[in-house]
Amino acid sequence: MAKTDQPDRTIWVAQLAAIRDKQDEQAFAEVFQHFAPRVKGFLIKSGASAELAEECTQDVMATLWRKAHMFDPTRASVSTWIFTIARNRKIDLLRKQRRPEPEDLTWGPEAEPDQEDVLALQQDTERLGAALAALPEKQRNLIERAYFGDLTHSEIAQETGLPLGTIKSRIRLALDRLRHTMK
Amino acid sequence: MKMDMTEIKHHLTDALLMGYSAGSLPEAFNLVVATHISLCDECRARMHEFDAVGGEVMEMTSSDMGDDALAATLALIRQDKTFETSPALPAKHDGIFPAPLRDYTGGDLSAVKWRKIGGGVSQAILKTDKSASVRLLRIPAGTAVPDHGHRGTELTLVLQGAFRDESDRFGKGDIEVANEEMVHTPVAEEGLDCICLAATDAPLRFNSLIPRLAQPFLRI
Numbered sequence: 105m106a107k108t109d110q111p112d113r114t115i116w117v118a119q120l121a122a123i124r125d126k127q128d129e130q131a132f133a134e135v136f137q138h139f140a141p142r143v144k145g146f147l148i149k150s151g152a153s154a155e156l157a158e159e160c161t162q163d164v165m166a167t168l169w170r171k172a173h174m175f176d177p178t179r180a181s182v183s184t185w186i187f188t189i190a191r192n193r194k195i196d197l198l199r200k201q202r203r204p205e206p207e208d209l210t211w212g213p214e215a216e217p218d219q220e221d222v223l224a225l226q227q228d229t230e231r232l233g234a235a236l237a238a239l240p241e242k243q244r245n246l247i248e249r250a251y252f253g254d255l256t257h258s259e260i261a262q263e264t265g266l267p268l269g270t271i272k273s274r275i276r277l278a279l280d281r282l283r284h285t286m287k
Numbered sequence: 288m289k290m291d292m293t294e295i296k297h298h299l300t301d302a303l304l305m306g307y308s309a310g311s312l313p314e315a316f317n318l319v320v321a322t323h324i325s326l327c328d329e330c331r332a333r334m335h336e337f338d339a340v341g342g343e344v345m346e347m348t349s350s351d352m353g354d355d356a357l358a359a360t361l362a363l364i365r366q367d368k369t370f371e372t373s374p375a376l377p378a379k380h381d382g383i384f385p386a387p388l389r390d391y392t393g394g395d396l397s398a399v400k401w402r403k404i405g406g407g408v409s410q411a412i413l414k415t416d417k418s419a420s421v422r423l424l425r426i427p428a429g430t431a432v433p434d435h436g437h438r439g440t441e442l443t444l445v446l447q448g449a450f451r452d453e454s455d456r457f458g459k460g461d462i463e464v465a466n467e468e469m470v471h472t473p474v475a476e477e478g479l480d481c482i483c484l485a486a487t488d489a490p491l492r493f494n495s496l497i498p499r500l501a502q503p504f505l506r507i
Contacts, residue, residue, distance in 0.1 A: 129361060136357050166363040179335055181363030184342035191316035191341060195310045201416055203310070204387040207325035232336075233343035237489040251344040253311045254405055257440065257488075260311075271339055276327070276333040 113226040116182035124172035136165055139183070143190045149252040150194050160197055164190050177222040178278040181229035192251040194253075209279065221278060297461035299323055299330045301337075301469035303442075313419035315486040318387060319442045322484055325385030328461040331430065342409035346396040382449050388484065391415075392423070396482065397445075399423055406430065426475040438489030441465045442491070450474060 121136050122128035143164050147157035168190050175185050195203045237246060250260050299307075299320060308310040324331050330459035340465070353359075382395030391413045393400050401409035401423075409425045418426040426432060428448065442464055452471040457463050463470040 112301055113469055116409055132361070132364075133357055136360065140352050140356060140360075141349045142345050144352055146345040146351040154350070158356065161352065162356060162360045162363060165360045168365075169364045170369065172459070181339065181342060183346050184335070184339045187342035188338050190345065191308070191310045199310070199504050201317075204314070204321035204390065206321045206331060207386040209331075211298045229339050229342070232339055233346060236340065236343045237347070247340065248344050248347070251306055251309045251341050253309060255311065255461075257306045257316070260305050260309075261300065263433065268338045272332045272336045275335045276328065279328050279332060 112165075113183070113230055114223060117177045117222060117226065120168075120172050120175050120177075120182060123169055124175070125279075128267075132165075132169060135168070135182070139168075139186050140165055142183075143186065145188070146190055146193060146252075148195055151198055151253065152194070156197070158206055160193055161190075164193050176217070178217045180280075181226050181276055183233075184229060202209050221274075223264065223283075225278070228274050232271060290322075292414050294458060295329065295460040295473060297455070297457055297463060298327065299333070299462060300464055304330065304333050304337045305340075308341050310353075313418070313486075313488055314415040314442075315413075315419035315421035316442060316488070318391060318415065318421055318485050319444050319484055320411070320488045321383050321387040323444075323460070323462050325387060333486065383482065401425060406432070408432070419486055419488040421484065424481075424483045424485055426473075426481040426483070428475055428480050429477050431472060431474045438467060439487055441485065441487040444484045446482045446484060448479040449476040450481050450483075451476065 116135060117137075118185040119128075122131035140161050144157045145203070147160055148154060152160060164186070168186060171189070175182070180188075192203055195201050226259035236247065239247070246255070249255050299463075301313070303320055304318065307317060310438045312320065359363055373403075382389075384392060384395045389395060393412075399410055404410050407427045408431050411423045413423065414420050416419055426448075432450075441458070442462060444462045445457050445459050447459060449456060449461075450473040451457070451471040452463075454471065456476075
């Protein structure tokens with residue numbers, strides 16, 4: 105797979121750890137530089153005004169700082185995790201809805217996640233991103249519209265061809281392991 | 288929540304999981320999805336995968352931040368140095384309602400205020416925004432629910448007991464996703480009363496010419 109201009113995703117994982125363990129503002133600045141414009145772009149595409157999106161993005165990034173200890177790199181890449189924070193903020197702000205969340209399985213991430221698991225999940229997510237980017241324009245556009253909130257549930261139901269199955273089994277492994285350690 | 292995860296046979300559709308991940312489902316559907324995921328590791332893993340798709344979609348967008356955005360965000364962080372604590376402890380309780388549902392009912396089964404709706408069946412409507420509705424249903428063991436069709440999409444998640452219809456058996460944790468074409472006659476199995484969480488995006492038409500009590504059962 106061709107390397108993009110993005111740094112290796114495990115770098116973001118290390119930076120989140122630096123934010124969590126050392127309140128490292130330099131690490132935060134680098135995460136901010138990459139992700140804040142993407143969060144803002146996502147919010148604007150989802151219907152927020154530029155002004156609201158800017159304010160909301162700052163809020164999302166501050167939340168990232170405050171929740172850094174809850175990030176579990178065996179279950180999500182940094183981009184996935186930031187997306188969920190931005191998505192929840194969007195529901196709160198734009199749709200003014202409560203967001204029921206599934207019961208959590210544990211008290212948070214394991215203290216010492218297996219580095220091989222972390223690396224494998226980040227790589228799988230990268231492959232998923234590449235597969236998404238390689239989709240025919242029309243198909244990718246539909247998926248984007250679904251995530252920007254432009255498609256209803258029944259419109260999504262007619263959608264096919266999403267390159268899924270990439271990381272589900274990896275996450276299942278992580279969940280099984282978590283359950284095992286909790287016994 | 289103690290439960291044998293392998294027992295669940297009927298799962299969420301990709302469309303529902305994608306809508307949940309995108310944040311575009313009605314609140315009532317989100318509640319059923321979050322409750323099912325609380326019981327089902329298979330769908331939890333799929334949810335994480337759909338979240339990953341969302342992350343990659345977000346990666347493809349970009350909009351420049353203001354010049355002072357980083358400084359303003361760091362100021363926000365310094366202003367309030369509290370770290371958000373972990374979410375509430377996972378449910379270590381013996382009830383049948385997972386945490387997201389308990390948030391809406393204010394407790395477990397015993398906290399539900401049931402109202403009889405005929406045929407021995409009771410319901411309790413939960414408060415959500417108006418784009419769809421969600422209710423708990425209690426169907427006495429062995430009771431058949433009359434033939435009914437659906438308008439829109441109807442999600443039915445079994446929390447206790449089981450029901451059967453023409454298509455299959457639905458036990459604890461199973462979710463049935465029914466659409467407009469589907470007409471079925473669910474029958475609650477013998478044993479425990481069947482408790483379900485059911486959501487629909489069909490419009491409620493109780494103020495029409497038909498008196499509310501004459502509404503076909505479950506045509507909700």
